[in-house]
Amino acid sequence: MWQAYEMPTSVEEAVNTLARYRGQAQLIAGGTDLIIELQEGKHAVQCLVDVTRIPNLDRIERQEGWIVIGANVTFRQIKDSTLLQEEARVLPEAAATVGALQIQTVATLAGNLASALPAADGSVALLALDAEARIADTHGQAWQPVGELFLGPGKSALDPTRQMITHIRFPVPEGKHGSAWQRIGRRRALVLPILNCAVCVGLDPDGERFQWARLGLGPVAPVPFRAKECEAFLVGKPATADAMRQAGEIAAGEAHPRTSLLRASKEYRLEVLPVLVRHGLERAVAQAQMRTA
Amino acid sequence: MDTRLHTLTMTVNSRQVSVEIQPDELLVDVLRDRLGLTGTKIGCNEGECGACTVIMNGQAVLSCLIPALRAEGCHITTIEGLSDGDVLHPLQQAFVEHGAVQCGYCIPGFILSAKALLDRNPHPTREEIKESIAGNLCRCTGYVKIIEAIESVAGQES
Numbered sequence: 001m002w003q004a005y006e007m008p009t010s011v012e013e014a015v016n017t018l019a020r021y022r023g024q025a026q027l028i029a030g031g032t033d034l035i036i037e038l039q040e041g042k043h044a045v046q047c048l049v050d051v052t053r054i055p056n057l058d059r060i061e062r063q064e065g066w067i068v069i070g071a072n073v074t075f076r077q078i079k080d081s082t083l084l085q086e087e088a089r090v091l092p093e094a095a096a097t098v099g100a101l102q103i104q105t106v107a108t109l110a111g112n113l114a115s116a117l118p119a120a121d122g123s124v125a126l127l128a129l130d131a132e133a134r135i136a137d138t139h140g141q142a143w144q145p146v147g148e149l150f151l152g153p154g155k156s157a158l159d160p161t162r163q164m165i166t167h168i169r170f171p172v173p174e175g176k177h178g179s180a181w182q183r184i185g186r187r188r189a190l191v192l193p194i195l196n197c198a199v200c201v202g203l204d205p206d207g208e209r210f211q212w213a214r215l216g217l218g219p220v221a222p223v224p225f226r227a228k229e230c231e232a233f234l235v236g237k238p239a240t241a242d243a244m245r246q247a248g249e250i251a252a253g254e255a256h257p258r259t260s261l262l263r264a265s266k267e268y269r270l271e272v273l274p275v276l277v278r279h280g281l282e283r284a285v286a287q288a289q290m291r292t293a
Numbered sequence: 294m295d296t297r298l299h300t301l302t303m304t305v306n307s308r309q310v311s312v313e314i315q316p317d318e319l320l321v322d323v324l325r326d327r328l329g330l331t332g333t334k335i336g337c338n339e340g341e342c343g344a345c346t347v348i349m350n351g352q353a354v355l356s357c358l359i360p361a362l363r364a365e366g367c368h369i370t371t372i373e374g375l376s377d378g379d380v381l382h383p384l385q386q387a388f389v390e391h392g393a394v395q396c397g398y399c400i401p402g403f404i405l406s407a408k409a410l411l412d413r414n415p416h417p418t419r420e421e422i423k424e425s426i427a428g429n430l431c432r433c434t435g436y437v438k439i440i441e442a443i444e445s446v447a448g449q450e451s
Contacts, residue, residue, distance in 0.1 A: 001317040005299070005362045028360070035319070035358045036339050050363060076352075100428025102346055102355045102406070189427035190341055 001038045004047035009054055011136050011166050017049050019138045023161045025049050029072060030107035032099070033115055051164060060084060068169040075104035075112075075122070087172050089287060090198045093181035094125040097196075100189045110165040113146060116156035119193050119219035123150070125181060127224045128198035128216030131170035137163040150223035175211075176203040178287030182280040184272060186263065193218065194264040195257070195272055199280035203239055207289040210234040210243075215277065220255035220269070227251040230277070239289070244281040248274030303364045305330070306374030320364055321345045321356035324371060332372035332401045336430070343429030346402035347371050353409040353428075372401035375408065383446045384408055391442035395433035403429045407443045417447055 006025075008014040018025050025047035028034050037043055051057070057070035060081050067087060069078070075095035078084055084092045091109075098104055098112070098121050112122035113133060123146065132143040135158065146168070149157045158165070179200040185191040198216035203209060213234040215227040230251040237243040257269035264272075302311045305328060312327045324330045324347065336344030338357050345357040348370040375382035381389070384404050394400050403426055410417055410425035417425070422443050431439065 003316060005316040005360060007362070007365075031360065032340055032355075032358050035360070039339070048360065050360070052363065099340075100343070101425060102343060102353050102428040103340060105352045105354055106359070190343075190430070 002045050002048045005050060006047060007050045007053045011054060011057075011141075011164065014049055014051050014054065014164055015136055015138050015162075017047075018162055018164075021047050021161070026160045027051055027164050029111045030074065030103075031111075032103050032107045033111065057166065062087075062172065063169075065171055066169045067172055068167050069109060070167055071108060071110035071165045073109055075099075075107050075109065076101070078109060079104060088129055088170065088179055088200075090128060090179035090181045090200060090284075091122075091125050094121045094183070094196070094198065097121055097181070097183045097185075097193075109168060113149060113168065114156050114158050114160060114165060116150045116152070116154055116158075116223065117219075118150075118153055118221060118223050118225070119196060120224065121181075121183065121193065121196055121218075124196050124216040124218040124224045125198040126168065126170065126216075127226055128179070128200050128214045129170040130214065131168055133165045134167040134169070135163050136166050141166065143169070147224075147226070153222050173200070173202050175205065176207050176288040176291045177201065178203075178284040178289075178291070180280045180283035180287070182276045182283075184276060192263065194260075195220070195269055195276055197273075197276045197280045199277070199284045201234070201281065201284045201288055203285065203288045208239060210237050210239060213247075213281075215251060215280075217251065217255055217273070217277075219260075220257045220273070225255065227254055227277075229254045234281075239285045241282075244278050244285070245274070247281060248277040251277045299362060301361055301365055303366065304368045306370060314361055316360075316362060318361045319357055320347070320349075320359040320361045320369075323361040323364075324356060324369070330371045330373050334398055334401060336398070336402075341430075342399075343402045343406065343426075344399055346405045346429060348405050348409050351409065351412065353406045353425075355428075370405065370408070372404060375404065382408075383449065384411075384443070387442040387446045388439070391438045391445065393434060393438040393442040399429060399431045399433075403431070403439055407446070411443075411447060415447065419444065422447070 026045045028048045057072040078095040079092045109122045131146045183196040200214040202212045217225045252273045259266045298313045334344040336342035340355045340358045347356045
């Protein structure tokens with residue numbers, strides 16, 4: 001499947017190694033998707049460039065108004081992070097639903113982002129968090145909004161034969177903010193989702209009205225989806241059961257799930273979607289209201 | 294393009310081993326075919342069943358998805374590393390006594406997932422046990438006896 005296996009110890013070495021192979025090498029971190037794709041013959045590579053030994057890419061840190069997550073951070077680390085549970089609960093909750101423990105232990109959030117799959121749990125959560133990814137290649141490094149990385153199902157704007165993600169970051173909201181992850185699947189582990197939903201909200205200082213909301217959904221479009229009509233509806237609305245129920249209906253109206261032979265029908269998904277959104281909003285609002293502004 | 298053999302050195306069941314491998318071999322195949330440790334099973338070969346579970350640097354992982362060269366310098370525990378001569382590890386003993394084993398194929402994976410859990414959390418709740426084995430599938434038992442076997446060992450270590 002590959003003829004060479006390199007393990008660089010710096011980002012610079014990694015991107016230079018990729019450049020040296022001129023498109024015939026590819027990055028690997030956890031490899032839980034890539035190894036399967038290579039076995040199925042979906043790609044051919046001469047060399048795998050394993051980035052997991054690059055130091056200092058395995059941290060989750062608060063840096064001024066941002067939370068910054070290194071590219072080698074695994075779903076397991078995210079799940080166990082008290083910082084994330086406090087400030088962006090949607091992300092560790094999403095991490096806990098990926099595959100199972102053995103997969104979470106090696107799979108990285110950055111790899112999930114690079115997969116550009118419409119239901120990728122990490123990607124849907126990061127989209128709702130307004131996250132950015134730092135992309136490095138031989139020309140330099142730059143931050144890019146994660147939404148710009150998704151070109152189509154499985155089609156990333158990233159070129160894994162040339163570029164690597166070094167970090168992911170998102171702004172820490174202020175005031176009464178809360179978040180929640182909801183996911184439904186045919187069983188509770190080792191399964192891709194029928195639907196997933198990432199909710200981030202901010203309430204006014206009294207905790208009674210929505211100031212802002214961000215809602216990520218998958219798979220309801222070719223790429224991870226932000227339900228912008230639902231978000232716009234919620235601004236200024238009271239944080240009541242009725243408003244949240246209406247918000248769920250609006251989200252169902254702008255989403256376009258398909259029928260999947262393996263997972264669920266479009267009709268089922270459209271039935272469940274408003275409920276999932278409502279549950280997510282209820283939980284996110286409850287967390288926001290518990291904070292002192 | 295010439296494929297050079299690589300030397301992989303790792304610690305398996307507390308013994309250092311060095312083995313010459315192709316760069317694209319996966320850990321499960323090196324363990325089974327190069328080292329003769331066939332206790333680790335291949336079920337789906339795509340990371341969806343847990344039969345290939347081994348412990349790597351203290352954590353349960355799916356060896357069918359791990360390029361063997363990533364294990365350079367790592368500590369690997371396979372099912373063969375649990376018993377002490379003829380004396381079964383408490384988890385192995387408990388699985389036998391509780392009727393947790395039917396065809397046996399999934400069992401090494403389950404035991405290693407359980408061992409990884411108990412090594413870091415000696416007194417897990419039933420929920421924590423279930424979460425730790427959620428990545429292991431069994432088509433025979435219905436899981437109840439497996440959970441009871443792990444619970445019995447978790448209760449003992451106090």
